[in-house]
Amino acid sequence: MTVANPWTTLESTLQYDNPWIRVVEHRVLTPKQTPGIYGTVHFKHLATGVLPIDAEGCTYLVGQYRYVLNAYSWEMPEGGGKPGEPALASVQRELLEETGFSAANWLQLLSVHLSNSVSDELATCFLAWDLAPGAPCPDDGEQLVVRRLPFRDVARMVWSGEISDVMTVTTVQRLELMLHRGIAPAAVAQAIGPLS
Amino acid sequence: MTVANPWTTLESTLQYDNPWIRVVEHRVLTPKQTPGIYGTVHFKHLATGVLPIDAEGCTYLVGQYRYVLNAYSWEMPEGGGKPGEPALASVQRELLEETGFSAANWLQLLSVHLSNSVSDELATCFLAWDLAPGAPCPDDGEQLVVRRLPFRDVARMVWSGEISDVMTVTTVQRLELMLHRGIAPAAVAQAIGPLS
Numbered sequence: 177m178t179v180a181n182p183w184t185t186l187e188s189t190l191q192y193d194n195p196w197i198r199v200v201e202h203r204v205l206t207p208k209q210t211p212g213i214y215g216t217v218h219f220k221h222l223a224t225g226v227l228p229i230d231a232e233g234c235t236y237l238v239g240q241y242r243y244v245l246n247a248y249s250w251e252m253p254e255g256g257g258k259p260g261e262p263a264l265a266s267v268q269r270e271l272l273e274e275t276g277f278s279a280a281n282w283l284q285l286l287s288v289h290l291s292n293s294v295s296d297e298l299a300t301c302f303l304a305w306d307l308a309p310g311a312p313c314p315d316d317g318e319q320l321v322v323r324r325l326p327f328r329d330v331a332r333m334v335w336s337g338e339i340s341d342v343m344t345v346t347t348v349q350r351l352e353l354m355l356h357r358g359i360a361p362a363a364v365a366q367a368i369g370p371l372s
Numbered sequence: 373m374t375v376a377n378p379w380t381t382l383e384s385t386l387q388y389d390n391p392w393i394r395v396v397e398h399r400v401l402t403p404k405q406t407p408g409i410y411g412t413v414h415f416k417h418l419a420t421g422v423l424p425i426d427a428e429g430c431t432y433l434v435g436q437y438r439y440v441l442n443a444y445s446w447e448m449p450e451g452g453g454k455p456g457e458p459a460l461a462s463v464q465r466e467l468l469e470e471t472g473f474s475a476a477n478w479l480q481l482l483s484v485h486l487s488n489s490v491s492d493e494l495a496t497c498f499l500a501w502d503l504a505p506g507a508p509c510p511d512d513g514e515q516l517v518v519r520r521l522p523f524r525d526v527a528r529m530v531w532s533g534e535i536s537d538v539m540t541v542t543t544v545q546r547l548e549l550m551l552h553r554g555i556a557p558a559a560v561a562q563a564i565g566p567l568s
Contacts, residue, residue, distance in 0.1 A: 179435075179437055179444045181437055181439075181442060182437050182515050183437065183439050191387060191388035191395065192387035192388050192395050192397070192411065194397065194409060194411045196411065196489075196490065197411055197413070197490060199387065199388050199395050199413075201388070201390065202439075204439070207437070207515035208515065213390060214439055214440075215388065215390045215392065215393055216439070216440045217393070217395075217413055217440075217490070217491075219490075223487075223489075239375075241375055241377055241378050241379065241403070242485075242488045242489075243377075243379050243398075243400070243410055243412070244410075244412045244413075244488060244489070244490060244491060244492050245485060245488055245492055246377060248375045249485075249488060254489075256489070286533065286541070287533060287536065288536050288537070288538040288541050289438075289441060289445075289536045289537055289538060290486050290487045290538050291419075291486045291487050291491065291493055291538075292438045292440060292441055292445060292537055293392075293419075293438075293440070293450075293452070294392065294393060294413070294415075294440060294491075294493075295413075295440060295487065295490075295491075296440050296441055297487055297490075299538070319378050319403030319404065337482065337483060340483065340484050340485045341484070341485055341488055342484040342485060342486050342487075342495070342538050342542060345482070345484050345542055346538060346541055346542045346545060349542065349545040349546065349549060350545065352549060353545060353548060353549060353552070356549070356552040357568075372553075
């Protein structure tokens with residue numbers, strides 16, 4: 177279905193800009209033609225994430241202190257692509273930087289909008305397997321701890337709410353559904369084994 | 373595990389404020405003690421969403437033009453809580469406003485951080501069943517279309533990527549997993565029937 181944009185933008189004013197986000201306030205007419213404002217946050221980098229699965233059905237979580245939440249968070253390896261960089265290249269770099277692993281097999285699991293009332297942030301998430309170890313090299317802002325855990329245990333952490341990062345939650349759930357449906361890559365399904 | 377915040381905030385400057393978000397730039401020392409800036413977006417409202425399931429196993433999607441994405445989007449009923457308002461009260465109001473339905477049974481399915489590198493936005497998502505119809509009353513900014521669809525079809529739209537809103541994606545995935553595991557509420561499982 178194609179629908180014309182029912183919003184009218186009368187004027188847009190830059191409010192804040194840094195290397196990661198640009199905040200703009202728009203004077204608008206709403207779909208009902210009433211005047212209003214709309215503050216938008218443009219993300220300059222594509223968000224990417226990867227669930228790496230090793231030959232024993234384990235995955236690797238990254239623990240880090242999230243500045244914005246003022247809380248510690250366990251998540252799959254995630255990062256921001258460089259402008260124009262394909263999602264796959266970006267996520268391969270992140271996996272290497274954060275865990276030291278490279279992977280021979282990659283499958284895109286989903287592409288989702290994270291916060292579509294305010295931002296255009298798009299996240300693309302992958303499954304990776306056939307892992308080869310190397311040396312991690314986290315960047316300045318990151319003080320990372322990497323944990324190896326059976327995928328089964330990570331699925332439980334998603335279920336219980338212990339993992340709250342939505343990219344990790346939706347990617348873990350996606351793989352779990354693929355396993356239930358019998359459509360996960362054979363090597364991954366075999367490594368993980370029965371879910372319960 | 374309790375970990376002390378490894379970031380140091382030297383100075384915080386308000387950059388933008390509207391009724392929905394507050395943007396602040398912080399001068400920081402990163403966990404590696406290097407100087408930097410961090411721009412954060414605080415959300416003033418709790419995001420809530422609900423997957424309503426009727427006696428025939430159908431759910432209700434809301435279609436609307438998303439200003440920030442410049443695109444039309446099909447999603448479960450979603451909205452923002454008022455400050456201090458419990459998530460359940462907020463989502464009950466949203467369901468009523470957007471679809472006209474009230475529901476006798478509610479179950480919280482998940483609570484997730486949507487974009488934790490930049491914002492503190494938290495989304496709490498529910499399942500609702502035992503629906504009673506009424507008259508919808510969307511607010512000014514919304515020009516909504518409501519579609520009734522079998523849950524099975526909506527799960528397919530999530531699978532194919534036709535639905536990209538992450539709150540809808542994770543909530544539909546969660547109900548599908550509950551059905552696979554045999555732990556969905558009996559009335560919901562019976563209404564939806566076999567998934568494939």
